[in-house]
Amino acid sequence: MADESSPEDILSSSLQTLYSYTPIAFSGKVFTHKPSGLTLVSPDTAPSNWLLHASSIWIASLFLANHIADVSLTAFCQNGRAHVLELGAGSGLPGILLAKRTSSKLNVTVTLSDYPDEAILSALEENVRINNIPPASVRVVGHAWGQSTSTLGTFDIILAADTLWNPDLHTPFCQTLSRALRRSDQARIYLVAGLHTGRWTIHRYLDKLMPFGLTIVSMIERRVDGTFDSEEDHIRPTEREWMVERDGEEESERRNWVVWIVVKWDVNSSS
Numbered sequence: 001m002a003d004e005s006s007p008e009d010i011l012s013s014s015l016q017t018l019y020s021y022t023p024i025a026f027s028g029k030v031f032t033h034k035p036s037g038l039t040l041v042s043p044d045t046a047p048s049n050w051l052l053h054a055s056s057i058w059i060a061s062l063f064l065a066n067h068i069a070d071v072s073l074t075a076f077c078q079n080g081r082a083h084v085l086e087l088g089a090g091s092g093l094p095g096i097l098l099a100k101r102t103s104s105k106l107n108v109t110v111t112l113s114d115y116p117d118e119a120i121l122s123a124l125e126e127n128v129r130i131n132n133i134p135p136a137s138v139r140v141v142g143h144a145w146g147q148s149t150s151t152l153g154t155f156d157i158i159l160a161a162d163t164l165w166n167p168d169l170h171t172p173f174c175q176t177l178s179r180a181l182r183r184s185d186q187a188r189i190y191l192v193a194g195l196h197t198g199r200w201t202i203h204r205y206l207d208k209l210m211p212f213g214l215t216i217v218s219m220i221e222r223r224v225d226g227t228f229d230s231e232e233d234h235i236r237p238t239e240r241e242w243m244v245e246r247d248g249e250e251e252s253e254r255r256n257w258v259v260w261i262v263v264k265w266d267v268n269s270s271s
Helices: 007-019 045-052 059-066 073-080 094-101 120-132 167-180 200-208
Strands: 030-033 038-041 083-086 108-114 136-144 156-159 186-194 215-224 238-242 258-264
Touching: 007 030, 030 094, 038 094, 038 120, 059 094, 059 156, 059 186, 059 258, 083 094, 083 167, 094 108, 094 120, 094 136, 094 156, 108 120, 156 167, 167 200, 167 215
Parallel strands: 083 108, 083 156, 108 136, 156 186
Antiparallel strands: 030 038, 186 258, 215 238, 215 258
16 A cells, blocks of 8 residues: 655654654554554544544554553463453554454454544454454444443453543543453553643543542653664653653653553452
8 A cells, every 4th residue: 555645744754854843643544654564544534523633643552552562461361362452543553553463472352442433443444454454353343432331341451542632531531441441450451641632631630540440550751762862972761750740841842752551450449
């Protein structure tokens, strides 16, 4: 499939080269994930659903895909089959990559889910097909956060990238997480959010977890590129502790970071 770079992608690439500008999303009809060779088509959502921003591949999704090995599946695969859900999947990059890498090695089933918009679900199904993912390894299910999860089921691992940007959806999102996460001490949720989301927006989301019986295992800021800084002659930190505020931090600097959050059931909660 030919690479069809959009004017937005060309502009973003030029800005990044000239001004050390880190893009937070990649738009265009076709996206190729170079490390894996996956090719993805982007959904052309209905106008009423444009605010879902599902037609772009966001930096947190790309980061999660590039670090998919950090998602631990061993404990589940040793005891049978691991069931993984990607919420707010968009084009499905992390989930499809996980399915492709585990289909011949581990017993993993991946469910890709996003808002029940026909274009989004069709694009997800097309991306599964064109990347030759075994049908037994992946399914696509539409789901609106906060609604019944009966068509989703329950999962050992839940993945979600750049799903915290809208405070109005924090509670419905938590409702879906709490219904879809298997009741197990080992079950985990991996949330990755670009810091362009806003530190206080992310912080307000964290306050929603406890009432649903969920608690944070770890929360680390991770640099998107983790490269050398030749001017300072040292390695820029690739990880650092989460902070709600960082003095003097500009928006251009926040673009360089995501926060990687691991969540589990709180064994002391009665929820």
